[in-house]
Every structure is written in C-alpha cells, then in structure tokens.
Amino acid sequence: MISRASGAPVVAFRRVSFGYGERPVIDAVSFEIKAGQVVALMGGSGVGKTTLLRLISGLVGPQQGIVEVFGNPLNIRNQSQLYIARRRMGLLFQFGALFTDLSCYENVAFPIREHTDLSESMIHDLVMLKLECVGLRGAASLKPSEISGGMARRVALARAIALDPELILYDEPFAGLDPISLGVTANLIRGLNTALGATSIVVTHDVAETFAIADRIVVFAPSPNGARLVAQGTPDELRVSQDPFVRQFLDGRMDGPVRFHYPAEPIGQALGIGGPG
Ligand SMILES: Nc1ncnc2c1ncn2[C@@H]1O[C@H](COP(=O)(O)OP(=O)(O)OP(=O)(O)O)[C@@H](O)[C@H]1O
Numbered sequence: 001m002i003s004r005a006s007g008a009p010v011v012a013f014r015r016v017s018f019g020y021g022e023r024p025v026i027d028a029v030s031f032e033i034k035a036g037q038v039v040a041l042m043g044g045s046g047v048g049k050t051t052l053l054r055l056i057s058g059l060v061g062p063q064q065g066i067v068e069v070f071g072n073p074l075n076i077r078n079q080s081q082l083y084i085a086r087r088r089m090g091l092l093f094q095f096g097a098l099f100t101d102l103s104c105y106e107n108v109a110f111p112i113r114e115h116t117d118l119s120e121s122m123i124h125d126l127v128m129l130k131l132e133c134v135g136l137r138g139a140a141s142l143k144p145s146e147i148s149g150g151m152a153r154r155v156a157l158a159r160a161i162a163l164d165p166e167l168i169l170y171d172e173p174f175a176g177l178d179p180i181s182l183g184v185t186a187n188l189i190r191g192l193n194t195a196l197g198a199t200s201i202v203v204t205h206d207v208a209e210t211f212a213i214a215d216r217i218v219v220f221a222p223s224p225n226g227a228r229l230v231a232q233g234t235p236d237e238l239r240v241s242q243d244p245f246v247r248q249f250l251d252g253r254m255d256g257p258v259r260f261h262y263p264a265e266p267i268g269q270a271l272g273i274g275g276p277g
C-alpha cells in the first residue's frame with residue numbers, strides 16, 4: 001500500500017519502447033495510473049494492448065524506458081521482486097482459460113494454495129466469498145464444461161481476485177459476451193475495484209461498456225515505430241476530442257488515419273490480373 005500512502009502512481013510508463021525481436025510494438029509511451037481508478041487502455045486490434053499488460057506484469061521488459069509498478073521500477077531479472085509484485089496483482093488473461101479438470105471451486109482455490117499456507121477451512125471460506133462476489137457460489141462444484149462462457153469468465157475473475165490484489169489487469173474482459181453478460185461484467189469490474197480498494201486496468205476495444213465504467217481512458221494508435229499514445233482523459237474529455245485517431249476509434253469508422261488494409265501490393269497484381277507489368 002505504499003503507493004496509496006505516498007501518492008505515487010500504481011503504474012507508470014516512462015518513455016517505454018518495446019518490440020518483439022526486430023518488430024517494434026510500443027513507441028516511447030508515457031502514462032501514469034493512480035490508485036483507486038479504473039483505467040482503460042484502448043486501441044485497435046493488434047496495436048499492442050496485451051503487450052502493455054505483459055510489460056506491467058513483468059512477462060517482458062522494456063527495451064527503452066522504465067515501467068514502474070507499486071512505486072518501484074520493475075526489473076524482470078529480479079525474480080524475488082517480480083514474485084512480490086505479481087503476488088499483489090490479479091490477471092484476467094485474454095483467453096483466460098480455467099483448468100478444465102478442476103471444479104470452479106478448485107480453480108479459485110488454486111492461487112490461494114499456491115501462494116499461502118492457509119487451512120482448508122480458511123480456503124473454503126475465501127473461495128466461497130470470491131464466488132459469491134461474482135454471483136456463482138452455487139456453481140462451486142461444477143466443472144468449466146458445465147457452465148456457460150460468460151459464467152466461465154466470471155469464475156476466472158473470481159480466481160484473479162482470489163488473493164485480494166491491489167492491482168487487477170483485465171485483457172478483453174468483454175470479448176464474446178452477450179449484451180447482458182457484458183453489462184454484468186462491466187459492473188462487476190467497477191464494483192470489485194471499489195470493494196477491494198484496488199486499481200484496475202482494462203484492455204479492450206469495447207467503447208460503450210468501457211466509457212460507462214472507466215475513470216480514465218488512454219488511447220493508442222499504430223505507427224511505423226509501434227503503438228503511440230494519442231490521447232488520454234476522462235470519458236467526457238475523450239467524447240469531445242477532435243483528434244482524428246480518437247474520432248475514428250470512437251465512431252467506429254473504417255476509414256481514417258488507421259487504414260483497414262494491412263499494407264500490400266494491389267489486389268490485381270496479387271491475383272495476376274492487370275496492373276503494371
Ligand atoms: N510473442 C510474440 N512474438 C512476436 N510478436 C508478437 C508476440 N505477441 C504479439 N506480437 C505482435 O505484437 C503486436 C501487438 O500484439 P498484442 O497482442 O499486444 O496486440 P493487441 O492490441 O492485444 O491485439 P488484440 O486486440 O488482437 O488482442 C502484434 O503485431 C503481434 O503480432
């Protein structure tokens with residue numbers, strides 16, 4: 001809880017650049033996330049949103065710049081620091097699969113068993129409380145194959161918050177959900193943030209749901225050197241933004257600064273019909 005007491009941001013990017021091999025993905029990005037907020041990192045598919053979460057959770061390290069988490073620069077080579085930082089985070093992965101052989105109960109119990117020496121009766125109470133939070137206490141004994149996709153997402157959420165994380169990272173929590181589950185999940189993210197006194201980072205391209213629950217939104221757009229931060233602010237500030245990237249993104253237009261087509265030779269040429277030559 002140092003971050004809260006000292007007023008330091010829970011997460012800070014200081015001119016962070018990152019690429020996979022030769023391929024640049026993140027270009028000199030700087031932003032700060034304050035304690036207690038729900039912050040959305042938004043941008044089109046493939047722009048580098050999951051990569052931002054990988055940098056925050058220390059799965060990869062920046063090639064340039066500094067990623068600060070809980071007030072300290074994250075050094076991915078420092079295993080003990082990483083372990084301690086991760087213990088304070090909850091991650092809901094983009095394709096956050098549950099262990100299919102384990103019941104919902106055992107899925108949520110898993111990180112508690114991994115990280116603590118609590119007694120079975122303590123674990124039982126914690127698991128039931130977390131499942132209650134997501135409305136699925138009644139499904140404790142079911143296997144993932146016996147519940148719906150939306151319910152599975154909520155069990156994964158219960159697992160992500162099993163250890164009362166100070167920071168919760170959500171990767172595309174709304175993907176593939178029907179409108180009702182989508183609203184439920186959005187409200188759950190907001191509600192859990194308040195209930196746990198946590199900070200939440202939501203990576204998504206779902207504009208409507210995100211604008212309804214986020215305190216702040218950070219928008220990224222592709223560039224030849226990787227994703228750049230193009231705008232940030234409250235939902236109300238972004239709604240009136242005149243930035244062409246932000247407008248294209250919010251209005252869901254196909255044409256704009258971000259092109260629909262990945263750069264390629266003309267279609268005629270590719271099909272060997274017409275074109276020069
Ligand atoms: N492990 C990896 N090795 C090499 N390239 C990768 C790797 N992971 C991602 N990339 C590339 O980095 C870029 C950003 O990927 P990332 O998954 O961060 O995007 P994203 O914004 O989360 O996309 P989506 O919205 O589709 O989930 C993509 O061009 C992707 O092909």
Ligand SMILES: [Mg+2]
Pocket residue numbers: 049050051094171
């Ligand atoms: Mg992604």
